[in-house]
Amino acid sequence: MLKNGSTARTPAALELGPALRTRRKALGLTMQSVADSAGLSVGFISQVERGLTAPSLASLASLAEALHADISDFLQQPFAFSQATHxxxxxxxxxxxxxxxxxxxxxxxxxxxxxxxxxxxxxxxxxxxxxxxxxxxxxxxxxxxxxxxxxxxxxxxxxxxxxxxxxxxxxxxxxxxxxxxxxxxxxxxxxxxxxxxxxx
Amino acid sequence: MLKNGSTARTPAALELGPALRTRRKALGLTMQSVADSAGLSVGFISQVERGLTAPSLASLASLAEALHADISDFLQQPFAFSQATHxxxxxxxxxxxxxxxxxxxxxxxxxxxxxxxxxxxxxxxxxxxxxxxxxxxxxxxxxxxxxxxxxxxxxxxxxxxxxxxxxxxxxxxxxxxxxxxxxxxxxxxxxxxxxxxxxx
DNA sequence: CAGTAAGTTTTAGTTATGCTAAAAAATGGC
DNA sequence: GCCATTTTTTAGCATAACTAAAACTTACTG
Structure with a gap:
């Protein structure tokens, strides 16, 4: 995908790993336990959390479930703005x-x-x-x-x-x-x- | 993933394809044009929309972009409901x-x-x-x-x-x-x- | 209706990568 | 220092993500 011009700004991907890690830490869980409940390997969790690899949708779903979260929680980027109308x-x-x-x-x-x-x-x-x-x-x-x-x-x-x-x-x-x-x-x-x- | 007990209810996956198709239709686009702007092939779009294959996150991101939507729009299971309050x-x-x-x-x-x-x-x-x-x-x-x-x-x-x-x-x-x-x-x-x- | 153009599905094949297992390296008590 | 636990790295395999091209549909047009 890297050579693909239209995906140049690789949006969510950059944030996904860290987001997963943050969530895991917030729950006080170990990679091992997450790996177990998601049915994945520890090493893989490590790779994903550091953005070395992207999980498949299926794995991401398992991960989200193991982290008691919703898939979409990990796929959005924040921004700031406000506007009033009178x-x-x-x-x-x-x-x-x-x-x-x-x-x-x-x-x-x-x-x-x-x-x-x-x-x-x-x-x-x-x-x-x-x-x-x-x-x-x-x-x-x-x-x-x-x-x-x-x-x-x-x-x-x-x-x-x-x-x-x-x-x-x-x-x-x-x-x-x-x-x-x-x-x-x-x-x-x-x-x-x-x-x-x-x-x- | 099929043998994995914890993913038994394969949530979003089942709905993802149809959701993408609905969105594409809503925009009045053809598979070809979506394929082009997402940098993917037509056949693949077809497969994805019918749930025969799951896109990678990267591809899904390109797809969402091509459909002017947010990834998370497609990862939630739709459900029908409505409620009026008086x-x-x-x-x-x-x-x-x-x-x-x-x-x-x-x-x-x-x-x-x-x-x-x-x-x-x-x-x-x-x-x-x-x-x-x-x-x-x-x-x-x-x-x-x-x-x-x-x-x-x-x-x-x-x-x-x-x-x-x-x-x-x-x-x-x-x-x-x-x-x-x-x-x-x-x-x-x-x-x-x-x-x-x-x-x- | 024949002819053709646009759209979608199918098929077969390749390449890439998602993922594992196991070993190496940190981390951190005691 | 050492041992237990957690994380990172490495190497490798098999799955499935993805493509190209052909087959099938649908719909228009004279």
Missing amino acids: TNSRHTYSVTGADVSYERLTAVFPNSHLHSVIVHEPPGRRAEPVRHHGEEMFYVIDGEITVEIDDNVDVLRKGDSIHFDSQRIHTAWNHTTQSASILWCGTVDVFGDAPSPIHR | TNSRHTYSVTGADVSYERLTAVFPNSHLHSVIVHEPPGRRAEPVRHHGEEMFYVIDGEITVEIDDNVDVLRKGDSIHFDSQRIHTAWNHTTQSASILWCGTVDVFGDAPSPIHR
Whole structure:
């Protein structure tokens, strides 16, 4: 992989070993005991922790389990950022054609996952059902909307909320005759900061 | 790995392929283009997506990058779940001693990362500055609060919001004489549903 | 429907590396 | 100093990660 240009910045790999070691130490365990409970050899643990070798996903899974952690705990890199937005000075997006508008609440920083918008949904408009990665949460600031997840229909009124796995087929619409304001929050990149999803 | 008792439940592996495929489809990409940008072969992509083979961490990293996603997005087992909460019927927590109260908005499903609460913050109360993994977002439903991130102080009023990396040292308090209601949303497990990390 | 182009699956093969076992080297009481 | 424990190093094997190319699908186009 080293000769492969596209992987030049080898992201997580550099941190993986040390992270595993830190975790093991935090639990006060010896390489031997971890090796045993993960079904691997001591020497190998040593190699992995020092980044001399990368474990297979299977081994990493065993390791994580032995360390009572989640695989993903070892594969992320931290970063710092923060941003506030204020009611009056918020930039509003409108999709041409539709009369929905969005106010963006979240910033983008390397590896940020959380995104949030206030959506002003006009009466009647109905979006295509979709499914994709991530999770979402709606909180109704004003008005009412109907949410359909798989075959489950729910009416949310002011102050209500819903939280679901985006892999379920979902859609929502404003069934009333007045505009609704929704605070949407999720792990899905709705802004297309990352090169945007192309739908046919 | 098959003979290894401790890995019996081979967790993520089973879902990894499909997850990658879902993501690729969501982006409207072809195996060829993904293969190219990840520096891998088409056939291999096919094998991986159908779970016939497991990619190495390095390849998985390239893949994730090509799919504009984070490795960890693919290593969690998806599960289907959704839950709505309604204003009147929401369970309210109160921490004994303090007079803050919380209304929980999110559900827990395996590997869910998104958590959300409505926090009713009484005047004056001030929490310890902390830093930890994850991201957070506040939205002020009612009242006002002061948020301090690193050395940056911000006053948020009704309708304002803030989004930040939890690794920055942060704290917030209600500087007014009236109660404030905050919608808090983040990737941090504030409920302690997941087995908690062991400190020291 | 034939013709072809784009996408995906299959197959067969090689190379690389994930991983082990065992020996060497630290580390650290007593 | 020595012995017990933990970690590092080395050498080597076998698995499976990965490729290239051919076969199969699907869908469009005149």
